[in-house]
């Protein structure tokens with residue numbers, strides 16, 4: 004009883020109603036006009052008052068909203084006499100829903116009618132709810148819960164598209180005949196042995212009539228993918244047709260709506276955690292079994308979900324007999340569904356515009372008092388999605404935005420001057436590369452194929468499509484073809500030097516007979532043959548190929564034909580420490596090799612250089628971060644932007660229809676058009692365009708209108724004065740700070756548009772963190788300074804200690820503007836439990852994905868998983884970000900290639916300040932923990948932490 008009372012009073016607080024909008028025009032002349040009006044919804048306030056929602060197509064407020072709300076029975080209501088039809092339609096709809104329920108003999112609903120009850124009716128949560136509902140529905144559909152919505156088998160021949168594009172580009176360079184010949188040779192070779200794989204991937208191809216069969220096909224597909232991921236089985240061929248795009252893509256709320264109430268009601272809900280987040284790089288010495296990743300736990304403002312967006316939901320099973328009690332909920336959903344095909348759009352516009360949002364706009368919400376209970380009904384469905392990024396062969400893209408143009412030049416023996424990608428189109432470099440076919444390079448070719456430059460997109464392959472795992476593989480094959488016919492591996496590596504900002508670059512190495520690859524040697528270097536005779540390049544092989552290039556470089560740099568001595572990249576300062584004089588050649592070489600290897604790997608993802616510098620001592624680079632198995636540099640996998648996982652539950656890539664698409668963007672051909680997501684939500688998108696006639700289509704095109712872009716529904720930053728959905732990014736693509744006075748004030752999780760967005764990656768205003776990094780990074784050895792004794796001195800004596808933070812990262816030659824998005828923390832996704840059990844140094848590079856960690860006391864479904872990212876064995880430059888109590892970077896969570904409910908967002912770093920070039924970049928590992936008012940705290944350090952050497956004006960003293 005007590006609990007009930009408590010809930011009731013809580014609900015009173017929650018559902019304090021606001022006055023319906025008073026419309027000025029009612030008192031003015033305009034009210035005499037004959038206005039067209041349509042009843043489009045109903046709200047029930049505290050289970051008593053019923054307000055009709057009306058839309059006035061010929062009228063709008065200055066902000067574009069058109070809806071008004073009118074109390075039922077109010078004689079002054081302009082809807083008097085107009086609600087009859089609507090009420091009838093609602094009743095019909097309710098009856099049909101109930102009928103559907105009663106007819107449901109297949110046992111999915113059983114004797115229980117499930118009704119979702121939302122715990123609050125804050126309109127700002129609506130998008131999140133829609134999102135969750137849509138996700139659930141899609142999940143249910145994917146699982147074959149609804150027979151009448153059979154999954155349609157969709158195939159598209161990626162290989163063909165690639166072939167066509169290859170042919171087009173090659174034809175331009177070497178003429179149609181040769182181009183065809185070259186491709187044919189390649190394809191013939193690839194086709195050998197394809198059959199078995201095709202049959203595995205595609206099933207028997209006789210449609211999806213039988214659900215069980217569909218399921219088994221899915222299983223087969225997933226098994227195929229899993230094994231590909233784990234054991235790097237040979238990739239699919241260019242002829243493979245794929246059933247649906249398998250990569251996980253962010254789901255943002257869409258303007259699509261679930262089909263029927265019964266669909267909604269019988270869908271299991273993935274439990275969503277609400278709670279305080281801890282986010283930070285784990286500390287050394289962390290104890291096994293501790294639940295917290297940090298000691299003491301820190302709360303990051305960035306990781307805490309916005310209260311409205313991620314508010315608790317309640318979903319309860321209601322016995323049929325009692326369903327009448329919930330008629331208001333049913334009627335809400337049913338009526339909106341039957342009469343409001345574009346309800347969400349209007350919802351958005353009215354919600355965005357109204358400072359006093361109307362109550363309970365969500366068709367899925369009801370202000371019932373019981374709804375405050377944070378209940379979960381069914382067991383969470385197995386997480387179907389996965390990180391799609393399990394391949395270590397990245398799409399080799401070279402972005403003109405991310406590589407300083409001048410630096411990406413490729414010299415070659417047969418060219419009078421270096422090839423240059425200085426022109427902003429990579430096509431240019433491709434042309435040059437191909438026309439000097441004996442010496443041009445692999446990367447140019449591959450990058451050209453995959454990168455659509457902003458100026459010249461026509462005819463180039465769609466980057467989105469190419470980032471599918473299958474296409475990566477296919478691309479790798481193409482890449483190997485090009486290598487065979489045109490590439491000098493040596494040139495490739497030696498020219499990477501020009502990306503580096505070394506004062507001295509290796510001499511041209513093309514004349515070195517030991518290193519110049521002939522066509523046949525390139526073949527053996529870059530192509531492997533599987534037992535069945537297929538020539539493919541798997542991700543791992545791609546990586547080995549890198550290693551070989553690497554070895555060549557090493558060879559060249561140490562044994563140069565010309566006899567010219569190379570200057571070291573790192574100019575060792577020995578003034579301070581005296582260390583480093585007469586440094587061995589290998590030391591310099593390792594730094595250089597690391598620079599080349601990391602830059603090469605970054606460039607393949609289209610990102611700017613990452614170099615290693617030590618101006619402090621003779622350490623030849625951070626331990627264990629070399630690429631490949633070369634003992635000189637250790638083993639490490641560079642992951643510029645993707646995550647890796649070995650977790651079973653994440654190995655199964657989701658089907659495309661798991662993800663939602665916003666409807667921004669017009670006229671662009673969508674390569675995924677044939678994946679008919681709309682089919683699943685037929686009838687709910689039809690009037691979108693009418694609705695938004697007043698909207699600026701140019702804005703729409705690039706997802707700039709955050710109130711209209713479905714994907715941005717929950718990227719709600721809180722402004723200082725009002726809660727309005729605003730885009731997470733400015734027009735310039737900078738992070739939009741919530742508040743000048745306290746930029747970290749609001750918790751956010753950004754939902755970026757995903758690959759199904761109709762804008763391109765570079766056009767889309769809501770795809771910023773996904774773009775390749777444009778700021779070159781320098782991993783450098785931090786200064787070793789002599790300091791006074793620390794607060795930990797037992798005998799209290801002053802002592803001199805050296806302090807260092809190991810290796811850190813700074814922006815090299817490029818200053819960074821406040822709000823610049825710099826990149827994501829990458830590494831291996833592991834279970835939080837595993838992370839917590841890592842001992843000592845092993846936890847040093849672990850970053851918790853804790854944006855949605857359950858709060859203490861939350862009831863958590865046993866299937867609910869939380870994760871961390873471990874950058875010990877793979878990762879990128881962000882693993883070197885040191886801590887500062889007054890940092891210049893911060894981190895937020897963003898989702899675009901997973902579903903938020905998976906709890907695997909990206910951790911995105913952005914600049915909190917303008918950062919001058921050459922400045923170390925730091926984050927606060929304990930964001931949210933109090934700082935001393937000034938100076939350095941001299942309190943005893945918490946156990947498990949160690950002394951902080953951040954040197955900030957205000958410092959906690961421990962890290």
Ligand SMILES: C[S@@+](CC[C@H](N)C(=O)[O-])C[C@H]1O[C@@H](n2cnc3c(N)ncnc32)[C@H](O)[C@@H]1O
Nearest residue numbers: 808809810847882883884885886950951952953
């Ligand atoms: C994520 S790593 C950062 C990269 C690390 N410096 C390296 O050399 O690999 C985190 C570790 O760096 C060190 N560190 C980072 N910031 C520090 C600071 N302000 N004071 C002392 N040590 C710090 C600590 O050893 C910490 O466990």
